[in-house]
Amino acid sequence: MVLSLVFREETWCFTQGEGQGIQPRDIVCRIMAANHEGSRRVQRRAASASHGRAWMTRHHERRKPLMHAQQIIATHPQVKGNTNDALIRCIEQCYDCGQACIACADACLGEDMVAQLAQCIRSDLDCADACFATGAVASRRTGSNEAVIRAMLTACETACRACAEECERHAGHHEHCRICAEACRACERACGEALRSMQPG
Incomplete structure (x- = not known):
C-alpha cells in the first residue's frame, strides 16, 4: 500500500507491505517527483509566456505616436x-x-x-x-x-x-x-x- 502527501513543493511517500508485489518506495517517489517537476515546468512556461505578452504590450504602447498636432x-x-x-x-x-x-x-x-x-x-x-x-x-x-x-x-x-x-x-x-x-x-x-x-x- 502506498500513501502520498504533497506539502508545499516537497513530496513525501510512505509505503507498507514492500515485497508483496507493491512498487518499492524509491520508485514511487521518483515517479511522483517527476510528475511534480513536470507540473512546475508547465507553470513556469505559462508564466514566461504571460510575461512576454505583457512586455510586448508595453513595448507596443511605447511605440505609439506621441504627436499632438491634430x-x-x-x-x-x-x-x-x-x-x-x-x-x-x-x-x-x-x-x-x-x-x-x-x-x-x-x-x-x-x-x-x-x-x-x-x-x-x-x-x-x-x-x-x-x-x-x-x-x-x-x-x-x-x-x-x-x-x-x-x-x-x-x-x-x-x-x-x-x-x-x-x-x-x-x-x-x-x-x-x-x-x-x-x-x-x-x-x-x-x-x-x-x-x-x-x-x-
Whole structure:
C-alpha cells in the first residue's frame, strides 16, 4: 500500500507491505517527483509566456505616436475644428523625418568609413533643417501665408527625395541609412499630398 502527501513543493511517500508485489518506495517517489517537476515546468512556461505578452504590450504602447498636432491645431480659435488632415499628417512626418535624419547623420559620423559618408551626412543635415522648418511654418494658423507654406512643402519634398536617394545608396551596409531612407520617402509622399490638398490662395 502506498500513501502520498504533497506539502508545499516537497513530496513525501510512505509505503507498507514492500515485497508483496507493491512498487518499492524509491520508485514511487521518483515517479511522483517527476510528475511534480513536470507540473512546475508547465507553470513556469505559462508564466514566461504571460510575461512576454505583457512586455510586448508595453513595448507596443511605447511605440505609439506621441504627436499632438491634430489635437492642438483643432483647438485654434481660427480653425475651430476644421483641420486639413493631409497637412497635419505632413507636419508629423516632417518632425519624424527630421529626427531620423539627425540620428542618421550622427551614426554616419561614428562609422569607420566616415569619409565615404560625407555626402550622406550633408544630405541628412539639409533634410533635417528643411523638415523642422516646414513643420514649424505649417503648424501656424494665425493669419494666412499659404504661398510660403506651399514653397516650404515643395522645398521639403525636394530635400527628402535627395536624402532618400543618398541614404538608399548606403542602405545595404548601414541599417541607420535604410531606416532614414524610409522616413525620408514617407515625408516626401506626405509633402506631396499636403501640397495637393491646398488650394492656391
